[in-house]
Amino acid sequence: MAALRASGAAGHQYAFLQFTNNSARTCSLTGFPGVQLIRAGVALGKPAVRSGKPISRVQLAPGKSATAQLVGDSTCNAEKSDSVQIIPPNRTERFVAPLSLRGCPLTIDPVVLDS
Template sequence: MQWSGSPHRIPRLRPGLPGAVVLVTLAALTACGDEGVTTSASSPPDTSTGTVTSSAPPEATPGPTAPSSTRNAPQVSSDPPRDSPRCTRDRLALSLGRISPGAGNLYAPLVFTNEGTSACHLKGFPGVTLLDASGERIGDPAQRSGDMRPAVVLAPGESAYAALHTLNEGISDEPCRRPAASVQAYPPGSTWALRTPARAFQVCGGTFEVSAVRPGSHP
């Protein structure tokens, strides 16, 4: 049964009409008014555990793989790896790289190369002093500059460097130290030093600094 019009109208009770007949009529009207109407409602979440479960987001599509760095580059690690010992003087070679000027400053990489037959690591600041031709120390040792760097694992033949820093002559009123013949360096954590020619490296302006070691042989 279907009724036209908007809201359903409930017929007035006529005198003498039994109550049961009216109830049957109302039930029929309600059933007819709901024909052809479809309603949808999502089921409530399962709250038996006090949580609402949602569908997991789709997995992200992996992006392109970043190109690898230079082959055989030294590895870095926040903590010294347990499977490689600390690099000591007996397996290291020391050299001083090219001195580079920049805005009144001079920089030179102090390079440690693993000449052993197995991997070892370096972490921290080397102890560096300049020596004259007779082996006497020239001025105070280099001061530490910058933050601590991660440990560098050196396979045989690989290198790590610490940057030496001073000022160009004439930048400061403080005079330069006398020229050095060699650089003496204690590898980080070592009590034995290595030496290498100073290559005309000269401290000026009262500034002589050294950074923590980092991978490679130059910046």
């Protein structure tokens, strides 16, 4: 699992949450990950809300990846995160990855297969 910062655009900040199948068997992901920015071990802002984009089941062969795009409003004057807590779709385990984004409102897209 990785959080990859992407370029921003006027009023927006972007990151991609990448899920990689490290097992020897095909697995699947469906839907939206849970996402919460963290600063010094404490939740920053509110959890990301789900976008209105349609979901589909993503089959991941061993070594393959899927991503979910995280979009933030960068116009608020909130502190920046130092990490992000991620819960993969339809799972309960939590992962933390380094990521610096403003603690402004966030929207998360469903997972899609990497090309």
